[in-house]
Amino acid sequence: MEPIDPKWKQQLTNGPFDQDGFTDALRQRIEARLENIVPAASIPLWKRPWTAAASGLAVTLGLVVLVLGGQQLFPSADLPVQQQQEQAPQTAVQTATDYESTVRSALLVGLRADKPSGEAAGEASEYRTLLVAPVAKRLQVAAEGSGILMPYKMDFWRLAEEQSSTPEGGSIARWKAMLANASRSQSPLSLKIAPPKAGASSRSEKLLFVGNRYVAMEQRIIALDDKGGQEDSRYVWVKDVPQLASSAMMEVAPLQQPHVKLEDIFGSSIEPALRQITPVLPQAPEQSKVKAVKAASVDTSGESWTVARQPGRWVAQVASYENDAPAGEPDYQLKELPLALPAEVVSHDKLTPDWVEIKRMQPAAVDAYSSPNLDVVLVVTERHLILYPFQGTLIPSPLLTVELHANESVIMAHWAVDPYVELWKKNVPVLLAQ
Amino acid sequence: MDSEVNFDYLKYLSDSTDKKEILNELMTAYGKDVWNYAYSITRKWDQADDITQEVFIKVYRNLYTFRSESSVKTWLLAITRNMTLDYRKSAFLRKVTLVDAFSAREEQAAASSAEREVLERMTLNEVWDLVLKLPVKYREVLILFAHHQLSMKEIANVLGVSEGTVKSRLFHARGKISRLKESLDHGTDRP
Numbered sequence: 001m002e003p004i005d006p007k008w009k010q011q012l013t014n015g016p017f018d019q020d021g022f023t024d025a026l027r028q029r030i031e032a033r034l035e036n037i038v039p040a041a042s043i044p045l046w047k048r049p050w051t052a053a054a055s056g057l058a059v060t061l062g063l064v065v066l067v068l069g070g071q072q073l074f075p076s077a078d079l080p081v082q083q084q085q086e087q088a089p090q091t092a093v094q095t096a097t098d099y100e101s102t103v104r105s106a107l108l109v110g111l112r113a114d115k116p117s118g119e120a121a122g123e124a125s126e127y128r129t130l131l132v133a134p135v136a137k138r139l140q141v142a143a144e145g146s147g148i149l150m151p152y153k154m155d156f157w158r159l160a161e162e163q164s165s166t167p168e169g170g171s172i173a174r175w176k177a178m179l180a181n182a183s184r185s186q187s188p189l190s191l192k193i194a195p196p197k198a199g200a201s202s203r204s205e206k207l208l209f210v211g212n213r214y215v216a217m218e219q220r221i222i223a224l225d226d227k228g229g230q231e232d233s234r235y236v237w238v239k240d241v242p243q244l245a246s247s248a249m250m251e252v253a254p255l256q257q258p259h260v261k262l263e264d265i266f267g268s269s270i271e272p273a274l275r276q277i278t279p280v281l282p283q284a285p286e287q288s289k290v291k292a293v294k295a296a297s298v299d300t301s302g303e304s305w306t307v308a309r310q311p312g313r314w315v316a317q318v319a320s321y322e323n324d325a326p327a328g329e330p331d332y333q334l335k336e337l338p339l340a341l342p343a344e345v346v347s348h349d350k351l352t353p354d355w356v357e358i359k360r361m362q363p364a365a366v367d368a369y370s371s372p373n374l375d376v377v378l379v380v381t382e383r384h385l386i387l388y389p390f391q392g393t394l395i396p397s398p399l400l401t402v403e404l405h406a407n408e409s410v411i412m413a414h415w416a417v418d419p420y421v422e423l424w425k426k427n428v429p430v431l432l433a434q
Numbered sequence: 435m436d437s438e439v440n441f442d443y444l445k446y447l448s449d450s451t452d453k454k455e456i457l458n459e460l461m462t463a464y465g466k467d468v469w470n471y472a473y474s475i476t477r478k479w480d481q482a483d484d485i486t487q488e489v490f491i492k493v494y495r496n497l498y499t500f501r502s503e504s505s506v507k508t509w510l511l512a513i514t515r516n517m518t519l520d521y522r523k524s525a526f527l528r529k530v531t532l533v534d535a536f537s538a539r540e541e542q543a544a545a546s547s548a549e550r551e552v553l554e555r556m557t558l559n560e561v562w563d564l565v566l567k568l569p570v571k572y573r574e575v576l577i578l579f580a581h582h583q584l585s586m587k588e589i590a591n592v593l594g595v596s597e598g599t600v601k602s603r604l605f606h607a608r609g610k611i612s613r614l615k616e617s618l619d620h621g622t623d624r625p
Contacts, residue, residue, distance in 0.1 A: 004576065004579070004580060004604065004607070004608050004611075005608070008561045008580065008611065009579075009580040011559050011560075011561040011562070012561055012562065012565065012576070012577065012580035012581045013580070013581065013583075015466065015470045015581070016470065016473060016474065016562045016566065020466055020469075021466070021469040021470060021473055021479065021482055021483075021486075022461075022465035022466045022468070022469040022486060026465075026469070026483050026486060026487065027461055027465065029483075029487060030461065030486075030487050030490050030491070031454075031458075033487065033491055034454060034457070034491070034494060372495070372496050373496070374495075417496055418512070418513060418516045419509075419512035419513060419515070419516055419591070419592070419594065422594045423591065423594065426594070
């Protein structure tokens with residue numbers, strides 16, 4: 001049965017009036033408003049009519065907190081470096097409530113906790129995903145789960161480690177992507193990779209960056225020859241979700257595995273940038289010592305690269321496999337690409353306010369992310385994720401503080417604004433609970 | 435749809451993109467959809483104008499957040515709906531009024547309000563008349579389906595409900611329209 005009578009549907013096809021409501025005059029009015037739009041940060045708070053009442057109340061309550069709180073709210077730039085400890089995270093006070101109800105952003109954070117290096121093939125990392133969102137007008141961790149859940153196109157996808165053995169007695173642990181709705185999280189919290197047997201190799205991967213299509217990872221191959229000698233090789237790659245979802249075999253040489261080249265992202269414009277860096281291509285573990293091979297292996301396409309974090313922004317770094325590294329150190333050197341990453345790799349990579357202001361407010365900050373809504377800022381310290389309200393200026397009164405695990409770092413940060421906030425609040429808890 | 439294909443590049447915007455040009459194209463393609471939806475919820479021409487303006491301002495500020503998780507149209511209509519819900523709260527009305535306080539809009543509005551009142555009484559056809567009389571939760575689902583021609587899934591995304599709820603509301607909307615039509619045919623005013 002048709003949801004409604006086809007005749008009614010036909011009569012509703014056109015708008016309610018003969019005359020279009022979206023008139024030229026309305027359009028011109030919108031264009032005139034666009035001419036007057038300035039970045040939110042540059043508009044003094046007092047000039048914003050709708051914040052006048054809120055800011056008056058906030059100042060009053062802020063003074064109360066200052067008198068009664070007994071803690072320094074505004075960090076002093078004169079403090080000696082050793083005394084610039086993290087400004088103690090404060091519980092949300094009445095001041096924050098005014099701003100909290102205006103937050104219309106949600107944040108999906110992916111975290112990786114590294115086990116201390118020095119373990120042989122047993123080195124592993126643990127991953128978790130948090131959803132921070134306004135619930136009943138309070139900013140909270142609305143969902144948390146192990147593994148990485150990422151938004152991709154119209155759905156959420158799960159990144160999970162898949163382990164398999166090789167006939168020679170080696171093992172392969174690779175990251176796979178699968179539609180979250182169709183999969184249950186089956187991977188253990190922490191995959192321990194068994195040392196390879198003689199003549200075999202073990203492969204493992206560590207996630208470095210999770211975007212909305214591209215994922216950067218470090219791949220480690222430990223090969224054991226028949227005489228007991230061990231070759232430990234590391235590479236960096238960027239792969240996209242379709243490549244991670246495929247069943248491509250991992251036994252092929254590293255360069256032959258499906259991956260995304262910088263040339264795929266930037267086209268031919270990558271060549272001049274790569275000529276400035278002159279990176280050397282990676283070789284398979286058994287070839288890494290052959291100097292003759294190295295001399296001819298200049299990377300002109302940007303085969304091996306990663307996305308790394310600098311305070312407030314993601315940058316592309318090209319890997320060059322030139323020198324023999326000390327045992328346990330990566331074989332590659334990373335060099336920053338002198339090109340900004342496009343939005344298809346890192347959407348919304350703007351930091352407002354700037355890093356200087358963030359550091360002034362929170363000296364222990366090591367990184368920060370800001371919402372496209374310009375209503376909340378995530379500040380990362382060594383031990384915490386702290387969310388501060390932002391209304392033209394950073395308000396030093398945290399809305400939420402989340403404790404990080406030991407050696408934990410942010411590898412994914414995706415913002416949702418209307419209308420996706422409610423969708424994420426509805427879907428993510430269910431998916432993370434699986 | 436051709437208009438959807440044209441906006442596929444929204445997924446790949448960079449800092450060098452001319453946002454104003456993109457917004458102009460979006461207004462050309464979807465200005466009417468946004469306004470019609472805003473009007474169908476508020477049933478006020480001036481309010482539909484205000485909401486449409488704020489929707490495109492918001493879109494301009496958030497162009498980079500379009501993730502292609504939905505069609506551009508669905509994205510815009512969802513923003514329109516949320517903006518309309520905000521509009522119902524007095525704070526939004528105060529904000530819009532204050533921001534436009536120094537524009538020439540008030541002068542224009544005074545001159546054209548009489549004309550608009552006349553237009554508001556002259557809806558296109560009987561079905562629109564009936565639909566605009568429905569309670570808003572039935573009205574909007576009917577209009578998203580029949581006028582904006584969204585799928586059940588897309589309507590569910592815009593409204594933030596399940597597809598089952600969409601189907602249920604369409605079913606009830608159909609019943610209410612029938613009863614309204616009957617009551618008007620018989621000269622009664624029963625909803």
